[in-house]
Amino acid sequence: MTTGNAPFVPPGSGWPEDPATPETPAAHDAGEVLRLAAEASDLDDLCARQSVCRACDRLVAWREKVAVERRRAFADEEYWGRPIAGWGDPEPRILIVGLAPAAHGGNRTGRIFTGDRSGDWLFASLHRVGLAARPTSVRAGDGQRLIGARMAATVRCAPPDNKPTPLERTTCLPWLAREVEMVAESVRCVLCLGGFAWQGVWPALRQAGYGLPRPRPKFGHGAEIELAPPPMAAGRGPVLMLGCYHPSQQNTFTGRVTEEMLDAVLTRARDYR
Ligand code: SF4
Numbered sequence: 001m002t003t004g005n006a007p008f009v010p011p012g013s014g015w016p017e018d019p020a021t022p023e024t025p026a027a028h029d030a031g032e033v034l035r036l037a038a039e040a041s042d043l044d045d046l047c048a049r050q051s052v053c054r055a056c057d058r059l060v061a062w063r064e065k066v067a068v069e070r071r072r073a074f075a076d077e078e079y080w081g082r083p084i085a086g087w088g089d090p091e092p093r094i095l096i097v098g099l100a101p102a103a104h105g106g107n108r109t110g111r112i113f114t115g116d117r118s119g120d121w122l123f124a125s126l127h128r129v130g131l132a133a134r135p136t137s138v139r140a141g142d143g144q145r146l147i148g149a150r151m152a153a154t155v156r157c158a159p160p161d162n163k164p165t166p167l168e169r170t171t172c173l174p175w176l177a178r179e180v181e182m183v184a185e186s187v188r189c190v191l192c193l194g195g196f197a198w199q200g201v202w203p204a205l206r207q208a209g210y211g212l213p214r215p216r217p218k219f220g221h222g223a224e225i226e227l228a229p230p231p232m233a234a235g236r237g238p239v240l241m242l243g244c245y246h247p248s249q250q251n252t253f254t255g256r257v258t259e260e261m262l263d264a265v266l267t268r269a270r271d272y273r
Contacts, residue, residue: 005067005068006068007068008067009078009080011048019050025052028054028055033175036049042182043182046086046182049175051083051084056172059157059164062160066158068081080108086152087151088146088150089148091186092149092187093186094149095149097190098154098197100154100155102118105118105158109139110139111139113151114140117252120136125266126146128259130270131266132146148270153176154196157172173200174207176200177207179204184233185233188273189240189242190239191269192219192243192244193246194244197246198219199219210228210230211229212227221257222265224241224268240269240272
């Protein structure tokens with residue numbers, strides 16, 4: 001692997017856990033995202049396609065600019081510079097959904113919630129409650145493993161100021177909707193980290209066939225609602241949708257989110273039927 005200032009890691013070039021190969025088809029607009037997500041043959045194929053997507057011009061330019069310029073602390077590291085695919089158990093009981101990767105977190109390390117302070121908090125808590133094999137997630141290939149859980153984002157590329165536009169959210173939605181559909185048979189709980197993830201996951205759940213409440217319940221820490229499962233999981237009882245404050249530095253510094261609060265929500269997710 002090179003440590004030169006490349007804008008992204010070429011698919012299939014030896015990066016640990018890279019789901020794609022040079023032959024993986026890349027989407028270049030919203031229509032292609034929709035088609036390539038629908039045509040993915042299985043979860044591995046879907047994740048490979050997610051990881052090479054180039055549909056949003058602004059986000060592609062941003063993620064690659066960040067990968068070339070880098071933060072001083074990571075100047076000697078190669079940055080992933082590509083979308084962050086879903087990651088974790090292929091038959092999860094818990095699906096954890098975030099908003100988008102961080103510029104110097106997932107966009108650097110190639111793994112969701114990995115390489116920034118939010119991820120440090122999250123993985124420590126996941127490990128304490130038995131949902132992660134290790135207390136830290138450093139980068140792809142470090143041996144970390146989720147146990148009965150999977151992580152995905154509503155937007156797969158790091159956005160400037162952590163703010164994807166409404167169009168970017170809509171463009172990226174088919175990747176999440178298809179992933180939700182593919183794991184629906186095993187999922188018992190959908191855990192949303194932050195209000196934007198809570199908002200962003202509704203259309204994906206609807207497209208995957210879940211029965212949704214009207215009106216939609218408000219987001220809050222510990223907020224929960226039981227959803228009617230989609231047809232492929234019919235007969236398995238309701239699925240719990242659970243809200244959790246994002247373990248951002250702002251939230252953890254101010255005490256809005258504590259270790260106990262995170263552990264309590266993750267324990268609720270773990271123990272739900
Ligand atoms: S945000 Fe989603 S749709 Fe847009 S380029 Fe990234 S992976 Fe593709």
